[in-house]
Amino acid sequence: MRIKQAGDRAGSTAARRDQIVEATIAVLAERGYAAASYDAICEVAGLSSKRLISYHFTSKDELLAEVLHRVTTDAGAFMRPALDAAAGPAAKLAAYIRSNVEFIASRPDHVRAVQQIVFGQVPVPSEESDGAIARLAGLFDDGQRSGDFRTFDSTLMAAALRAAIDAVAGRLVAGADPQVCADELTETFHRATRAEQP
Template sequence: MQANFRPGEQRTFTEQARRAQIIEAAVEVIAEVGSAGASFAKIAKQAGLSSTGLITYHFANRQDLINSVVGEVMAAFAGHVGPLVDAQPTPADALDAFVGANVGFIRSHRKHLLAVLDIAAGSRATENGAAASAAVARADLDALEDLLARGQRQGQFRQFDPRSVAIAIRSLRDGILGALTVDPGLDLDAYGKELRTLVRLMTAVHTPGEAP
C-alpha cells in the first residue's frame, strides 16, 4: 500500500470520501479523548476501518491528519460564516450576522470545534504551534476590529476602542464552548438571542439623554 498525496494532487471521489471519513472519525476521537490520546488505532476503529494502514495510505503521518482536521473545520467555519456576513448591506447588519452565524456553527459543529480547541491547546506547547495559533487568532481579531471600525466611520456604532470591543465580542463567542462543557443542555437559541442583543447594546449609537 502506497499513496499519500502532495498538495494540489488530484484525488478520486472515492479517495476524497475516504479522507473525509477518516477526518470525521479523528474529530470524534479527539473530542472524546483529546489529541494526545487520539491514536491511529482508535481513529481506525471509530471509522470502521480494518487497518491503520488505510489511514497512512491517505495521510503522510499523524501530524498530517491533525493538520487536515484543523484545515477542514476552519474551511467549514469560513464557508458558513463568511457568506452570511458578506451578504449584509451594512456593518451593523454584518456584526449581527457574525454573532448569529458563529452561534449557529457552534450548534452544528460542537465536536469539531472542541477537537480544534484541544489541538490548538496542544500545539501551543511547541514554538511553531504557538506561532500558528497566534496567527489564526490575530487574523480573526483583525477582521472583527476592521468591521467595528467601518461601522464607526459610517456612524452606525458609537465611539469606542475597536480592538478592545473586538476582544470582548470574541471572548463572549469563545465562551460558548466552555459553557457547553459545563452545561451540555444549554439553550443555544436563547444564548444566541441574548448575545446578539448584548453586542447591539455594546456598540449602538446612543441618542442625547438616552442611558448608555
C-alpha cells in the first residue's frame, strides 16, 4: 500500500509540474515575458496559490528552463518518426528540416514562448541548444564519411542550420506557408552540403 501511495504522489507531482509548465507556455505566448508573473500563471493553471509553483520550481529561471526543455522534448518527439523513416544522411537532413518546420507551424505557442524567454534574456542552461547542434553535427559527420556530403565544418554548418530555422520560425508564427519555408530551407542546405558530382 505504501508503494502505491508513493507512486500516486510521484504521478501527482509530475502532473502538477506539467500543468504549471503548460500554463507558463500559454502565458508567455499570449501575454509576453513581462506579463508572465506567478499570478498570471496561477490564473491560467487554475492554481489557488503561488506557493504551488514555488513548491515545484525553486525559481522562475528554473521554471523557464523547464519550459525550454519541454519545447525541445516535444519537438524531438514530433520529429522522430520522420527522422527514423529517412534512409541516408541527405534524406535525414531533409526530414530534419521539414519535420522541424512542421512542428513550428503546428505549435506556434511553443515558439512564441521560447521567443519571449530569449527576449527576456533569461539565464537558462545551454544544454538544449548545444545538444541540438551536436546531433546535427553528427548527422553531417555521417554524411561526410559516406560521401554524401562535401567536406565542411560540421559544427559550423549545424549552427547555421539552427539559426536559419530559428529565423524562419518568426515568419511561420506570422503565417508564412510552411511548405514554402521547408522547400527553401531544404534546397538551400542540400546545395550547401552536397558532395560535388564526379
